[in-house]
Amino acid sequence: VDITNLNRQLLHWTTDMGRPKTLSAREKLSEMNPGVEIDVMPEKIDENNVFEFVRDYDLIVDAMDNFHARYLLNRTAVARNIPLFHGAVHGFDGQVTTVIPKKTPCLRCIFPENIPKTFIPVVGATCGVVASIQATEVLKYLTGIGTLATNRLLIWDGLNMVMNEISLERNPKCRDCGDDRIE
Template sequence: MQKDKPSEELTDRDKVRYDRQIMIKNFGEEGQKKLKSSTALIAGVGGLGSPVSIYLAIAGLGKLKIVDKDKVELSNLNRQILYRNEDVGKYKANISKKILKEYNPDIEVESFNQKITSENISDLARDCDLIVDCMDNYPTRYLLNEVCLEKELPLFHAAVSGMNGQATTIIPGETPCLKCIVPNPPPEEKFPVLGATPGLLGTIQAHEVIKYIVGIGKLLKNQLLLVREGTNFRKINVRKNPKCEACGNEQILK
């Protein structure tokens, strides 16, 4: 569950807009207040980041910080649902901010048209309550992992290839870190993706973020969810690696 922090009050408009999710058991107005008071860093607004940011925006998460250095390309449009034909050649960070504010004008969206590096990641994560890993390469994912360990922030990870994917929720001090789970990343190369696959995995990430903030449901902690061909789901237990170069000095988790 999210660390205690002051909650913003709901407006009459909030109570109407989010009425159907407020009705969920153990969610209520208090859960909506927690969402409204939260800030999430969305690392990458491509195939995964598009559905993640859209669903967090329409759920009423108070502030989204969007980071992406790329411009929209025609080949992105089979899976990156934030963008349209007319956006080709424009910066994703700029377009995504505009579109997300159209989805929900009541939230705050801050966009950063830059590459995530070891020099800027700490500043990007400042004042954030969590980070969502929507990247397509492991060197940057490992930077996210490091800053989450340093700042004790949860990391919501997903990755896709073809019609397959994986997802897990990483809580420093409670779960293995990303380096424990994926110590040897796949080679960096162009990989196939069916558009619905990141849509599915990104929606799972959004669910995990909302459950974490509100404090309901069972998170994917100490488990890696494997999705094969979109309909075959399997969870495997994951454990901390005591020799992990990122977090190996912590006590072994059971």
């Protein structure tokens, strides 16, 4: 936990600085609901362990802070046919989409090039908006009700309090989910 996390990651407090986020989060969530079983893997996700991270899961919620990790999750979701609920934040702006492998565009279709890792300022309230939309998407997926944010990118403009959307299409030549990649 770093001091820069505290404005947007509500499970972490100043007393957690220097601790692994996974352990801090598990501790707080266990205090909120002792009946919940929380498994943590306190290590950074990479090419060598990403499949292990998602092995036993039915869906993936992408709340990563860099595109390298997002692309790893995307490739894994596509390879394992696991829905991916993407959310990202930059200042007062946020974006959300839901990826259903073999049916909708994946993240690589939307963002075909690697985006360099840079310091991106984040407004905590924007994280809350994006996380709430992602949670709503997961609930709709699990219950089978409502319309998912598939084939579109929802874009939140917090400065003007406007939600826009961009229609998306799968790229048949996408290197992650293209036609030659799908079985």
